[in-house]
Amino acid sequence: MCKALILSLLPAVASGASYTSTLIGTSWRVRLDIGLERGSWMPKNIKGWGGSGARVVVSALVDFEAELANEAEELVGPRSQTRVLNxxxxxxxxxxxxxxxxxxxxxxxxxxxxLGAQAGSDEGLLRFWLDCPSGCARGDVVVPQGERIFFSTGVWDDAQGVRQLCEKKAMTEERLRGGEAGDSAGKDEDRSSSGFALSLPGAAFRRQVAQQEALTALRSRRAYYESWAGLEEGWEAIPAKQGSLSLKRQSGIGLLGRAIGTEYHILGTFGAERV
Structure with missing residues (x-):
């Protein structure tokens, strides 16, 4: 298990007339759940950090603005596409x-x-940051004053994409209900049938295997749709139910005392709710 979360920068989708993020103009309450996560290097950054199992849970209210920000972070995105988070x-x-x-x-x-992904058919990666001038601490879980906290999560932020996601979820649930009912009826039919096809060696077994494989695929698809928040509430943008929090740290110091790399240490998780 990697002990530091080193996140690579994905190429950002180019802005265009055909795509306007549905996050713009919306307000969200983000709930930070800060504490030791598997694979985090925070205990190396601050000795004993989070070892007691303590958690810091706190919320922030934010607005996704259309205005371009006056600074950028490499992890979050290019300056030309980084907008203000109020x-x-x-x-x-x-x-x-x-x-x-x-x-x-x-x-x-x-x-x-x-590159090449479409907002209407492909989920995006939402990244943002907030500064925490006060810091916070509960037991051995400490966020020092003035830290910049980074947030990363999946998102559907295109009107057509959100609509199609809702439709696909409903279709999958309908097919799954029909498949589960059909699977039960099929087993009863296999037990009572004396047809030639079912009399062949292994025919009933192969049929049941095929049905179970189809049901497994549908359940996996349903689990994917259930990992997104707000599908039932009709939110304009759909974030993943859980995202990750991290802090930026230097990964090494060169001969001239300059940082030679950047890594992001896992700080905890977060969820978001439309307000």
Whole structure:
């Protein structure tokens, strides 16, 4: 298991008249769940970090603006496609020392897709950042003051793509209901049938295997659709139910004292809800 999350930059989809992200103009509450995750290098960054199993859970209210940001982050996307993420509020956590306010300041966001992918038929990768000037801590889970927190998650942010995703989910559920009913009826038929085809060696078994393979494929597809939030609520954009949080760190120092690489350490997970 890799102990540092080193995320590669995907080529960003070019902006065009045919694609306008449905995230623009929407507001979301993001729920950060900060704590030790498998594979994280945070304990090497801060000795003993998260070893107790403590978690910091806090929310932030953000607006996805159309305005271009005045800075960019390599992980998030190119400057020409990074837009303003407006932070409108933080939250509070309860620590051993009492209640602590956690503040966030505005950052930037961008949706990336591999070259050749289409917004209407391919999910995107939403990445954004928020700064946390207050920092936060609960036991041995500590986010130092002034940290920049990076968020990464899947997203469907095209009107046609969202509509097709909802239609495919409904179609899959209908086929699955019919398939499960047919599978049960087929087993009863196999037990009662004396036809020539079913009298051949292994015919009933092969039929059941084929039915189970089809059902397994449908269940796998249903699980994929269920991994997206807001499909039933009619949200304009559909994020994955769970994304990842990370902090940027230098991976090494050169002879002149300059950083020679960047890596991203897993900080926790997050979810998002339309408001």
């Amino acid at each position: 932070a409108r509020g933080g939250g509070k956590i309860v620590t051993f020392d009492g209640e602590q306010a956690v503040d966030f300041t505005s950052g930037g966001w961008c949706v990336q897709r591999p």
